[in-house]
Amino acid sequence: MTVSAVLFDVDGTLVDSNYLHVDAWQRAFAELGSPADAWRIHRAIGQDSERLIRSVAGEHDDDWVARAADLHSRYYRELAPRLRAFDRAAVLLRAIDGRGIRVVLATSAPGDELELLLDAIGAPDALTATTNADDVEQAKPDPGILEVALDRAGVGPSDAVMVGDSVWDLTAAARAHIRSIGVLSGGVGPAELLDAGASILFDDPADLLAHLDDVL
Amino acid sequence: MTVSAVLFDVDGTLVDSNYLHVDAWQRAFAELGSPADAWRIHRAIGQDSERLIRSVAGEHDDDWVARAADLHSRYYRELAPRLRAFDRAAVLLRAIDGRGIRVVLATSAPGDELELLLDAIGAPDALTATTNADDVEQAKPDPGILEVALDRAGVGPSDAVMVGDSVWDLTAAARAHIRSIGVLSGGVGPAELLDAGASILFDDPADLLAHLDDVL
Numbered sequence: 001m002t003v004s005a006v007l008f009d010v011d012g013t014l015v016d017s018n019y020l021h022v023d024a025w026q027r028a029f030a031e032l033g034s035p036a037d038a039w040r041i042h043r044a045i046g047q048d049s050e051r052l053i054r055s056v057a058g059e060h061d062d063d064w065v066a067r068a069a070d071l072h073s074r075y076y077r078e079l080a081p082r083l084r085a086f087d088r089a090a091v092l093l094r095a096i097d098g099r100g101i102r103v104v105l106a107t108s109a110p111g112d113e114l115e116l117l118l119d120a121i122g123a124p125d126a127l128t129a130t131t132n133a134d135d136v137e138q139a140k141p142d143p144g145i146l147e148v149a150l151d152r153a154g155v156g157p158s159d160a161v162m163v164g165d166s167v168w169d170l171t172a173a174a175r176a177h178i179r180s181i182g183v184l185s186g187g188v189g190p191a192e193l194l195d196a197g198a199s200i201l202f203d204d205p206a207d208l209l210a211h212l213d214d215v216l
Numbered sequence: 217m218t219v220s221a222v223l224f225d226v227d228g229t230l231v232d233s234n235y236l237h238v239d240a241w242q243r244a245f246a247e248l249g250s251p252a253d254a255w256r257i258h259r260a261i262g263q264d265s266e267r268l269i270r271s272v273a274g275e276h277d278d279d280w281v282a283r284a285a286d287l288h289s290r291y292y293r294e295l296a297p298r299l300r301a302f303d304r305a306a307v308l309l310r311a312i313d314g315r316g317i318r319v320v321l322a323t324s325a326p327g328d329e330l331e332l333l334l335d336a337i338g339a340p341d342a343l344t345a346t347t348n349a350d351d352v353e354q355a356k357p358d359p360g361i362l363e364v365a366l367d368r369a370g371v372g373p374s375d376a377v378m379v380g381d382s383v384w385d386l387t388a389a390a391r392a393h394i395r396s397i398g399v400l401s402g403g404v405g406p407a408e409l410l411d412a413g414a415s416i417l418f419d420d421p422a423d424l425l426a427h428l429d430d431v432l
Contacts, residue, residue, distance in 0.1 A: 012255075019238050019254035026235070026298075035300060037420065038235035039228075039403040082242075084251060187255040189405025204253065 003216045005102040005128070005153035007146060007178065009164035010117045011045065011109060012186025014089045014205060017117065018045050018165070019187065020079040021072075028071035029057055032064065042187060046140060046166030048108045048133045076113070083120040086185055088206040090123035095209060101216065102128040106149040108140050108168070109133060128153055140168040143176035150176070161215065163208065170196035181215060183208065219432045221318040221344070221369035223362060223394065225380035226333045227261065227325060228402025230305045230421060233333070234381070235403065236295045237261050237288075244287035245273055248280065258403060262356060262382030264324045264349050292329070299336040302401055304422040306339035311425060317432065318344040322365040324356050324384070325349060344369055356384040359392035366392070377431070379424065386412035397431060399424065 012018035022041045029036040036056050044052045049069045053060070057068065093103050103126050107114055111134045118124060129152035136144040150160055162173035165186025173180035174197040182198030183205070184190060190201050200215060202208040208215070228234035238257045245252040250273045260268045265285045269276070273284065309319050319342050323330055327350045334340060345368035352360040366376055378389035381402025389396035390413040398414030399421070400406060406417050416431060418424040424431070 016253050016255075019235065019242070019258070022235050023239060030298075037232050037302060037401060039232075039401055042235070042403050082246075086253060185253060185255055187258050187403065189408050191407030192405050 002159065003101055003161050004155040004159040005104055005150070005161075006096050006216070007104050007106045007149045007153070007160055007162045007173075008093075009046070009162070009166065009169045010105050010107040010114070010121075012165035012188075013163055013169070013183055014085060014093075014105075015117050015120045016084050016086055016185070017120075018042065020082060021045050021076060024072045024075035024079060025052070025056070025068075027075045028068050031071055032057075032068055034058075034060075043167075045186075046108060046164070046168035048138065048140070049110070051138075073110075073112075077116075080116050083116055085121045086205045088209050089121055090126070092205045092209040092212075093121070093123045093126035095212060096216070097126040097128075099216065102153045102155070104128055104149045104153045105130040105132075106145050106162075107132050108145065140166075141171040141175065143172050146172055146176040146178060150178075165193075167192055167196040170198050173197065181208065218375065219317055219377050220371040220375040221320055221366070221377075222312050222432070223320050223322045223365045223369070223376055223378045223389075224309075225262070225378070225382065225385045226321050226323040226330070226337075228381035228404075229379060229385070229399055230301060230309075230321075231333050231336045232300050232302055232401070233336075234258065234261050236298060237292065240288045240291035240295060241268070241272070241284075243291045244284050247287055248273075248284055250274075250276075259383075261402075262324060262380070262384035264354070264356070265326070267354075289326075289328075293332075296332050299332055301337045302421045304425050305337055306342070308421045308425040308428075309337070309339045309342035311428060312432070313342040313344075315432065318369045318371070320344055320365045320369045321346040321348075322361050322378075323348050324361065356382075357387040357391065359388050362388055362392040362394060366394075381409075383408055383412040386414050389413065397424065 025041045114132045131148045157177040162178045162180040182193035182201045185204035241257045330348045347364045373393040378394045378396040386396045398409035398417045401420040
């Protein structure tokens with residue numbers, strides 16, 4: 001395979017943040033009088049905030065949606081000291097960059113969250129570019145954010161591969177005609193990731209690193 | 217079908233507690249200098265504490281295991297005000313009891329945690345009996361706790377059905393020769409629950425209640 005760029009999702013893929021997001025969203029919804037089950041929040045993670053809120057908490061006016069997003073942001077920032085990259089995530093990014101393959105982060109998170117995630121990963125030298133929810137009108141599962149990522153990498157979809165942990169990542173990759181690799185580290189089961197279009201699965205970044213020759 | 221007793225798991229099945237357990241375990245392991253990924257903890261939930269600790273954090277001496285269990289217990293108690301039964305959980309238990317079918321709770325949680333869970337459910341009148349980790353040497357996936365539950369219900373395995381959200385619940389039911397029903401409310405994917413032996417799946421207690429005539 002000739003791969004010129006690897007596009008990485010970040011939450012649940014490179015950083016162990018999904019469960020902290022579940023916690024922050026659950027507290028936000030409870031505080032607004034609309035308690036939500038943790039599993040439903042977990043399955044909605046990977047989409048942008050507005051879509052997540054509407055899919056979990058139902059229809060509310062724009063003001064309510066904005067307040068939920070603000071509360072999530074506040075609680076998530078409180079949890080930020082616990083953000084931790086998965087084992088060997090930085091080594092993985094540097095190994096790919098070291099092969100002359102461009103590494104682009106493509107996340108549905110807003111820009112301020114991405115800063116926290118980049119600090120947790122600690123491999124800015126390995127990154128060609130980043131994109132986040134602020135770059136597009138609609139984040140995953142719309143393919144837009146991946147198209148921006150391809151554009152920044154300067155490659156076409158057939159020269160890239162996407163790595164993600166959520167159904168939304170893999171659906172977005174399929175819509176953008178990009179081959180995808182699923183990781184279990186976000187807590188979504190293997191059957192769901194394969195159904196969403198993953199070509200192959202690994203446990204986490206360390207497992208992908210150990211099999212890099214098989215997929216690049 | 218003639219069903220004389222329904223055995224219910226509690227964490228993730230009747231009460232939205234799995235993600236709070238993930239949080240409490242993750243903090244406990246980090247504090248002991250052995251950080252663990254949230255998704256690995258999530259998948260280990262449903263077993264008793266000692267088995268969960270050894271499967272997630274590897275081999276440690278008995279003192280370390282006891283300290284991890286104590287820290288989890290402390291952090292979980294801090295989160296206890298957030299324990300919430302799933303929608304219609306109490307109605308479900310009363311509907312089953314109202315049909316003259318015995319309702320038995322069978323959990324891998326220790327007795328003090330079960331008290332918190334019973335408070336969250338709020339339907340003590342519907343329960344024939346409870347069993348918990350304190351009643352047996354080994355909790356799920358060993359079938360022992362379900363055998364105690366059957367004994368307390370006064371029925372044989374072919375007259376009972378087990379409801380659970382984790383692979384461990386369904387594996388224990390299969391080993392005890394009890395038909396099982398899986399629920400997605402604990403955050404484990406449907407394919408894994410079917411693989412572990414669930415005869416049918418529902419989203420959560422409300423969904424099971426809506427289809428009670430199909431399974432009892």
